[in-house]
Amino acid sequence: MQIESVYHRPTDNYAYVCANGDLKIVLRTKKNDIHEVQLIAGDPYDWTEDSKGQWEWNKETAPMKLSGTDSLFDYWSITVRPPFHRLRYGFLLISQSQSIFYCEKGFYDHPLKDNGYYFCFPFVHTSDATDVPKWVQNTVWYQIFPERFANGNANNDPQGTLEWASAEPSPTNFFGGDLEGVIEHLDYLEDLGVNGLYFTPIFKATSNHKYDTVDYFEIDPQFGTKETFKKLIDECHKRGIRVMLDAVFNHSGYYFPPFQDVLKNGEASIYKDWFHIREFPIVQEPRPNYDTFAFTPFMPKFNTQNPEVKQYLLDVGRYWVKEFDIDGWRLDVANEVDHQFWREFRTAVKEIKPDLYILGEIWHDSMPWLRGDQFDSVMNYPFQTNVLDLFARKTISSRKFMENMTSVLFLYPETINKGLFNLVGSHDTPRILTECGENLDDVKQIFTLLLTYPGTPCIYYGDEIGLTGGMDPGCRKCMPWDRKLHNQELFKHIQSLISLRKKEPLLANHGxxxxxxxxxxxxxxxxxxxxxxxxxxxxxxxxxxxxxxxxxxxxxxxxxxxxxxxxxxxxxxxxxxxxxxxxxxxxxx
CATH class of the missing domain: 2.60.40.1180 (Golgi alpha-mannosidase II)
Structure with a gap:
């Protein structure tokens, strides 16, 4: 028995509270090394005195289930409900040739009498359950890049706007997409079956992508007005469609007024501590002497530990929830913002709308953000990577794919997996049809997986009708509204999968x-x-x-x-x- 591979900790993805008060316990062992695991557990204060005056701790034994296997490990699980909400527990590991007892203090030949050696889960509080808002579990998202979805009002087009879809997308060109265009096509989205819209940033900015915010309290004029946005929210809610906005709280845009003040007044600026400026005067080339997103001098990084910055951004978070009743925040570059800011952000927005969905953009193991005090969920990029490696790049086998997917499942509590934001394409990645060499069969298999898998799936606008395009800016083409240009076979396939997901509870995160x-x-x-x-x-x-x-x-x-x-x-x-x-x-x- 290879005990070096045995692992458990009484927290995070290895021991967690479910919303109904159950406690889920997970153990990791070497793959194919152990054929049986028993949980030995009891209340830490439940003792019985025998006829000789000796005290014996009352414990019970229950079999654990082999719940998954990846390339290196087996994962065993059990769900229990401690009658008095407290639990001390250990594991009896049984192989073909031996049995070993594993507890907090190490490995022993047999279960111990002293429960002080056992793992401790001090109390099962349902308030500690890391459950996502219930509506998210039944949501199929549709990501909209507003500048390229539909132009509903030519009067708000920025100067130099091109005729719709008359040219290839570039980092600097504009085609006039706006919020009225989205309103005009809500029937299309409802027909497809999606019931959540995720918008990339809509706040005032100079670029076509709007990740360089100039004013966090204003809709960009090229997208419309606050009245238009309010109408969009109302029309979506009438149809049972939720709306999630993109918040860029890691950095501002170059023309954000406080940063412009710093550029003008240097060390005398009252906003100099709003950013991470290492020295004055400010230098932008060859690399900026202030922290930025990547090394982009036009996106200076906020100092979110500064009380004024914190108050400003928290007010932004509250404003769009309170005034417009949005249903979710997607948080850009979330892993580069300090944890304490996100804790305060969660408190601020959830006080207004307790079932608001908080989604972080994190591309790696995200457990530190998913302990119930910061985010509800993260974007599941490991899902996307594995899907592309199997179906598009064809660099892994079917078995390796499933082992990788099992690893991802056991990264987080099952309660978190229900709300993981699963995607196969976005404004940051090549189009899925292009990734698959325009092989429609591969794409249909990918969407079959996406729309039946645990989590909350997202379709990038246009992927459902076979839009193509390479890496940004190629993946940001204008949505074609001539139905003759739509791949109806793919559309109907995705439409039928969404419909099936709504009808069959087991496909919508139940079980x-x-x-x-x-x-x-x-x-x-x-x-x-x-x-x-x-x-x-x-x-x-x-x-x-x-x-x-x-x-x-x-x-x-x-x-x-x-x-x-x-x-x-x-x-x-x-x-x-x-x-x-x-x-x-x-x-x-």
């Missing part, structure tokens, strides 16, 4: 999940005690035949959910042929 490798397919099983849903995708150029077995204890009905037809009744297993580059979604109940 548990486990990746399962079957004959070269990629697949996962989502399940509860009464029902299972299996999602199977064949990424290969050959047909695959697979024998599927139900985990239910009774004979069941097998149904193809996309085709809406019964495949087999009263059976615990079924043989399925999945053609090359195809997929199937099966319910078992």
């Amino acid at each position: 548990s999940i486990k990746w399962e490798y079957e004959s070269g397919l990629i697949g996962f099983r989502k399940y509860n005690q009464e029902k299972e849903v299996l999602v199977l995708i064949n990424p290969h150029d050959r047909k695959v035949n697979v024998n599927l077995k139900s985990k239910l204890v009774r004979a069941a009905e097998w149904k193809d959910l996309l085709a809406s037809k019964i495949l087999q009744k009263d059976s615990s297993s079924i043989f399925i042929d999945i053609p090359a580059k195809q997929f199937i979604i099966i319910s078992v109940q």
Whole structure:
């Protein structure tokens, strides 16, 4: 038994409280090293005196479930509900040749009597549950880059605006997209089935992307007015569509008035401590002598520990929630802002709207931001990376893909996974159809996965109709509104998947999940005690035949959910042929 690989800590993704008061416990062991794990646990104060006057700690033993396997480790889990909300616990690890007891103080030959050696979860407080707002679990997002979605009002076009889609996008050109254009196409979005809109920045700025904010309290004039935005919010809410805005609190734009004051007045500026300026006079070339986003001199970094800066940005966060009833904030470059600022930001906005969704842009392991005091969720870029590596770049095998995806699942508590923001393309990445060499079968498989997987999925505008484009600025083309230019096959496929996700609770973050490798397919099983849903995708150029077995204890009905037809009744297993580059979604109940 390789005990060096055994790991647990009584916090974060290894021990966490669920909203209903349950406690989820996870243990990591070496892959294929241990064939059974038992949890040994009890209330720390529950002791019984025997006839000889000796005190014995009362503990119980329960089997843990093998919940996932990646390339290096097995993950075991169990859900318990301590009757008095407290728990001391350890693990009995059993292999073919030995058993070892693992607890907070180390490894022993057998379970110990003194519970002071055991892991401690001092109290299960439901207020500590890291659950996402319930509405997020049932939301399918649609990301809009406002300058390129639709031009609804030519009167607010900036100077030099080009005719819609008359040229390739560049870092500096404008085509006149605005908020009225979005309002005009809400019927289209409702028909597609999305029920959440995520806008890249809409505040006053000089660029076409608006990540260089000049005024955080004003809508950019090229997008419209506050009245237009209020109308957009109202129209969305009438249709059951939520709205999330993009906040750039890491840095301002070059023409942000306080930074302009610093450029003008130097060390005498009253705003000099709003930014991280290392010395005066200010120098911008070859590299700025003040902190910036990357090394871009036109995006100076805020000093969010400065009380005036903090108050200003917190007021921004409150303003758009209170005055316009937005439903979420997406936080740009969130990992470069200090944790204390985000704690205060969460308190400020949640006091106004408790079910507001707070989403951080973080590209790496994000557990430090997901402990219930900062963000509800983060953008799930590891999901995107693995999807592209398998379907587009074809650099990993089906098995490696599933192992990688399992690793990502166990990075965070299951409660967080329900709200992870899953994406396959955005304004920062090449178009998914372009990434796949314009192979439609690959793209359809990707969306099948995206729209059935745990989390809250997001579609980048135009991906649903086969828009192409390389890295920024190529991925920021104008949305074509001539339906003859739309790939209707892809649109209808995505539309049907969204509809299915809304109808089938197990596809919308209800129940548990486990990746399962079957004959070269990629697949996962989502399940509860009464029902299972299996999602199977064949990424290969050959047909695959697979024998599927139900985990239910009774004979069941097998149904193809996309085709809406019964495949087999009263059976615990079924043989399925999945053609090359195809997929199937099966319910078992």
